[in-house]
Amino acid sequence: MNQIEGSDQLGLVREQLTLPYIKRATENRSSESGDWDYVTADTKTETHCFHTYPAMMIPQVARRLISMFGRCGMTLLDPFCGSGTTLVEAHMANLNAWGIDINPLALLIARAKTTLLDTTRLQHHALCLLDGFEQDCQRIRKDPEFAPIPNFFNMDYWFKPSVSRQLSALHQRIFAIQDPAICKFFRVPFSETVREASYTRNSEFKLFRIPEDKLEQHNPDVGVMFFSKIARNLRGMTQLTQQAKGSAWVKILPEDARHQTSVPSNSIDLVVTSPPYGDSRTTVAYGQFSRLSLQWLGLSWEDIRNIDSRLLGGRRVVTLEAAAQTPTLRKILNQVATEDEKRALDVANFYYDFTQCLNELCRVCKLDAKACFVVGNRTVKRIPIPTDRILIEIAERCGFEYVDRFYRNIPNKRMPHKNSPSNIPGDLGKTITQEHIVVLKKIGEGLKVDVN
Ligand SMILES: C[S@@+](CC[C@H](N)C(=O)[O-])C[C@H]1O[C@@H](n2cnc3c(N)ncnc32)[C@H](O)[C@@H]1O
Incomplete structure (x- = not known):
């Protein structure tokens, strides 16, 4: 069930957004290691957790080279x-x-x-976004035209209309944030959500659509995706501010x-x-x-x-x-x-x-x-x-x-x-x-x- 149909998973994500960040006992920033493989290393600490990108360098390699030279x-x-x-x-x-x-x-x-960025301010904005998004979803349920779907090349090929409406609602709320740095912070999980909620096969960097017979069952919960990423990124930002x-x-x-x-x-x-x-x-x-x-x-x-x-x-x-x-x-x-x-x-x-x-x-x-x-x-x-x-x-x-x-x-x-x-x-x-x-x-x- 997705957010437009009404799911209660977003309530759980709201709890995650309000939890204070607790430093994990296993956190280890050491880049020391015999080899350069870092097979078991956590590569998603600090803001490294923000967004996947093709052929990323692993932080341990960058850290080790910086400490050497x-x-x-x-x-x-x-x-x-x-x-x-x-x-x-x-x-x-x-x-x-x-x-x-x-x-x-x-x-x-x-x-x-x-x-x-100050994580308390970010948390406040995240909760405002969440309240706004929940209201938007209620309105969309009554009037699907409430969140107009943008008209760009191949939109229907890559996105289900219900997904596009939720993305459109989020987009409007994010771009209404006045502070450019805060707006930028929220555009990153939005970008990741766009990709994950689309018909793209997420295991590939190239754009390949999931098979025709799977399109019908593809009902991602856009709100849960987006706000869970925000909760994760808030933790990453807290770690970064502690380290830098x-x-x-x-x-x-x-x-x-x-x-x-x-x-x-x-x-x-x-x-x-x-x-x-x-x-x-x-x-x-x-x-x-x-x-x-x-x-x-x-x-x-x-x-x-x-x-x-x-x-x-x-x-x-x-x-x-x-x-x-x-x-x-x-x-x-x-x-x-x-x-x-x-x-x-x-x-x-x-x-x-x-x-x-x-x-x-x-x-x-x-x-x-x-x-x-x-x-x-x-x-x-x-x-x-x-x-x-x-x-x-x-x-x-x-x-x-x-x-x-x-x-x-x-x-x-x-x-x-x-x-x-x-x-x-x-x-x-x-x-x-x-x-x-x-x-x-x-x-x-x-x-x-x-x-x-
Ligand atoms: C292997 S990726 C770098 C990944 C990065 N180390 C990370 O951890 O995310 C190579 C990057 O080179 C960029 N690139 C390719 N040609 C470029 C050019 N002429 N000028 C600047 N950047 C370029 C690509 O856009 C891509 O982001």
Whole structure:
């Protein structure tokens, strides 16, 4: 039974919203561990619990790198900040932090996760929202037109009308909140609720609809989903405010890491980042993952549609020759091109874009700054692509030197690479099961690579 039909589950959620937060006995923020796998670690403490996002870094890895190479008062940059895992960890370690990302959903989540808010005020707003939502549901029961369904592309395909009405009621109440930081805090669980309440298969990052014969039974309780997430996020925010006691700042930029950014030259002491594994079309579909949320949050269809093409490797703009700037990359591009010239161009364009990012990183880093990259080696046309090696070779041309490298097994990640390269059922391509953590150091201006 959903909220429009009237369920009493929301009463239980109301209790959760009013409970004071109690520190759990098992909480352990130590990142010390023999290996980098963190198989049993709790990755959802503090505001890390806020919103899923594709290919998230785990907080323990960011925390460990920051403790190895950072010091209180330093300035960190994550040029592919995604949902802001590194920024939250930097903030708690009292480092100033810049984050950059193109995806508006990533920016919203990262900003909400790093904006400290008074939880008593949030709790008050949450309870007002809940009272308002219950009244709205009563009205919708009498007059379904009370909450008009917004008219956006494919709305009926992805949402049941009863779900859309509840989302519409919540949307109106959230966007009526005057304080921008508080409004942002509530937009995050709203975004998650949009995705979960839609007809999307939630186990996938790409947009796939649940089977036709399951649509009828799909009756999510939008109110329970939304307000339980708020209760969870309130606990996360309470933990963050307990941990982040310093005066460090976080600045998050809606910019493109390939071009000159607003980060000042020679200002960064430490980079900790996990770049995309490859182009969004064939690896992680950031645009598709974000689409329904961004439609409900009011972005134009034109902006949403273009997200993937603006990410690394999103456009074919260079030739194989122009991109093949290092020995390993040259060899790999030749191998892929013998199988499939177009796929080789995708790979080439991804690394060409990556080179531009490394040039920009060299501009903003101080001399001796450490730059830590968490990368995965994917396969294309069954050919393993050693991104770790390619990264080191490109970085050496851009003014960095290799320092160290660590490996981590990915315990249980939703990866998109289990495709069938041969289109034979059951013949699955290799999934990325290991990540490489490559540590570099800026040693000079390096060769300026010929990129625009
Ligand atoms: C692996 S995800 C980062 C995940 C992040 N570490 C986290 O924990 O959520 C890579 C991110 O790079 C971003 N990205 C891709 N191309 C970009 C570009 N040219 N400029 C800035 N960000 C970009 C994507 O939007 C995505 O959020």
